[in-house]
Amino acid sequence: MDHVDNILKQWRQERPDLDVAPMATIGRVKRLNHALIRAMEKTWAKYxxxxxxxxxxxxxxxxxxxxxxxxxxxxxxxxxxxxxxxxxxxxxxxxxxxxxxxxxxxxxxxxxxxxxxxxxxxxxxxxxHVETQAQLVSGLTVDQRAQLDELLKQFLAGLEQA
Amino acid sequence: MDHVDNILKQWRQERPDLDVAPMATIGRVKRLNHALIRAMEKTWAKYxxxxxxxxxxxxxxxxxxxxxxxxxxxxxxxxxxxxxxxxxxxxxxxxxxxxxxxxxxxxxxxxxxxxxxxxxxxxxxxxxHVETQAQLVSGLTVDQRAQLDELLKQFLAGLEQA
DNA sequence: CACACATATCTTGACATCAAGACACTTTCG
DNA sequence: CGAAAGTGTCTTGATGTCAAGATATGTGTG
Missing domain, CATH: 1.10.10.10 (Winged helix-like DNA-binding domain superfamily/Winged helix DNA-binding domain)
Structure with missing residues (x-):
């Protein structure tokens, strides 16, 4: 039950007529991006x-x-x-x-x-920078990273052509 | 061979000493976030x-x-x-x-x-907004979305505690 | 060749964001 | 009770970003 799950729970309570499932995916991409940038900024700032x-x-x-x-x-x-x-x-x-x-x-x-x-x-x-990045992805196994890469790639491909 | 693959190829050519694999994951999250925001902005602007x-x-x-x-x-x-x-x-x-x-x-x-x-x-x-979001995730199957959600969630969990 | 159209970059003006610190009120503890 | 530390919000100043339009150069056509 992370922050995003909680947001969905709130919406389902308040607006049960809406399908909010996509919000989970998109919301996590947003938060992830935010957290990654925050972390990488510290390394950039050193230079x-x-x-x-x-x-x-x-x-x-x-x-x-x-x-x-x-x-x-x-x-x-x-x-x-x-x-x-x-x-x-x-x-x-x-x-x-x-x-x-x-x-x-x-x-x-x-x-x-x-x-x-x-x-x-x-x-x-x-x-x-690459050391920082290695640290940031260390919560996932190598297999999981490969899976994630593939899914992100396909997601992105669908968007960027449209 | 998307944009991110190309970036990795360039780095491997120029700096074969670096492990740039994490750059793919993080780079795609960044581009994905960017593309998603760009798309959702159009809906927000209508209001x-x-x-x-x-x-x-x-x-x-x-x-x-x-x-x-x-x-x-x-x-x-x-x-x-x-x-x-x-x-x-x-x-x-x-x-x-x-x-x-x-x-x-x-x-x-x-x-x-x-x-x-x-x-x-x-x-x-x-x-x-939720209609726009549904459209944006439509390039992935329901199974893929579930997989992606799970991976993003774990990725995020590893970052936000640290 | 001259005009219209296309392209590359810059300018302008309006916002959004952050970090750091100011300020007012609250809480804690001697 | 009163001083010190904590907390909630706002202010300030610097950046980064975008959209829209300006400017200069290049290209194509009759």
Whole structure:
């Protein structure tokens, strides 16, 4: 009987006409996401990073050399709007972790590339990050994780196409 | 090979020393949460509500008569900080959907109660909300949903105690 | 070539959120 | 009873986000 079960119980009492079963699934995804972010933030903070800045630096780092993408590519990878990405890039540029260079192939655009400091920072931070993540999933067995991954993947596939 | 699989592939190429398997689970929870909120927002907007305002009104509504809780109780239910809750309450009060009354039993506190309009609005909005949620989980079979619920519940239980 | 349309990014303005701390009232305990 | 510690809520200041629209460059068509 966790928090979410309790919410369902309340609704069933108050509105027995409604089918609230989907609320359990969706509610737990929300709470889980919240708890995971809260936990991961502590690790990011050790490196002066946030969800937003880690996200951008990690996207550039895992891309491989030369560690550069356009703001548009970054937007697509990180699911934020253009205004948000502009803001993230401004903050990271101010911090000296990335550089903005004119895209030689398209005068409308830029390329965002990791600075030397940005590369070194993310390369170190990601090690601590994966350790934190390993800790966070440690309540599930390896089999359970595989099962969960598969279910989440299918759930997501159904949504993202629609 | 979804977006998350691709991220893992990139990391394994760039940093084969790291165990990035947990990133898949956590990353999918994040994307799933994002997609679900995006979809549910459309329904809330039809009633002039947002994630934040729906959350508060629904918490009061499912509580049952007399549809009142303290800001502290609301904070605990909704996982936000006190500043955020104060802000949410101010907005809803301005909109005439809730009322703030002095708590007769504790001079430090208040009780937040649904106004007549607030009650009617949430009682109608929640019907559309559960329909939207039913639609969102429709990509999974009933068995899969039960499995997923169980895994999410255990995952969450491991995190929230720690 | 010139005009219309498309695309990439940035700007603006409105909110939502958090952390930290302020403030008022309550409770506890000597 | 009165001081100290605890608790409930609000305030402040900094960020992050989005939607909508502005701006500049690129592309296609007649």
């Amino acid at each position: 002066g990073l946030t969800d937003a800045s880690f996200d951008v630096l990690a996207t550039l780092r895992r891309e491989g050399a030369p560690y550069a993408l356009s703001p548009g590519d970054l937007m697509a990878s990180t699911m934020v709007t253009s205004g948000t990405m502009t803001h993230r890039i401004n903050q990271l540029e101010k911090a000296g972790l990335i550089e903005r260079v004119k895209n030689p192939d398209d005068g409308r655009g830029f390329l965002i590339s990791l600075s030397q400091r940005g590369f070194e920072l993310i390369d170190e931070a990601v090690v601590a | 002039g509500l947002t994630d934040a305002s729906f959350d508060v009104l629904a918490t009061l509504r499912r509580e049952g008569a007399p549809y009142a809780l303290s800001p502290g109780d609301l904070m605990a239910s909704t996982m936000v900080t006190s500043g955020t809750m104060t802000h949410r309450i101010n907005q809803l009060e301005k909109a005439g959907l809730i009322e703030r009354v002095k708590n007769p039993d504790d001079g430090r506190g208040f009780l937040i109660s649904l106004s007549q309009r607030g009650f009617e609005l949430i009682d109608e909005a929640v019907v559309a």
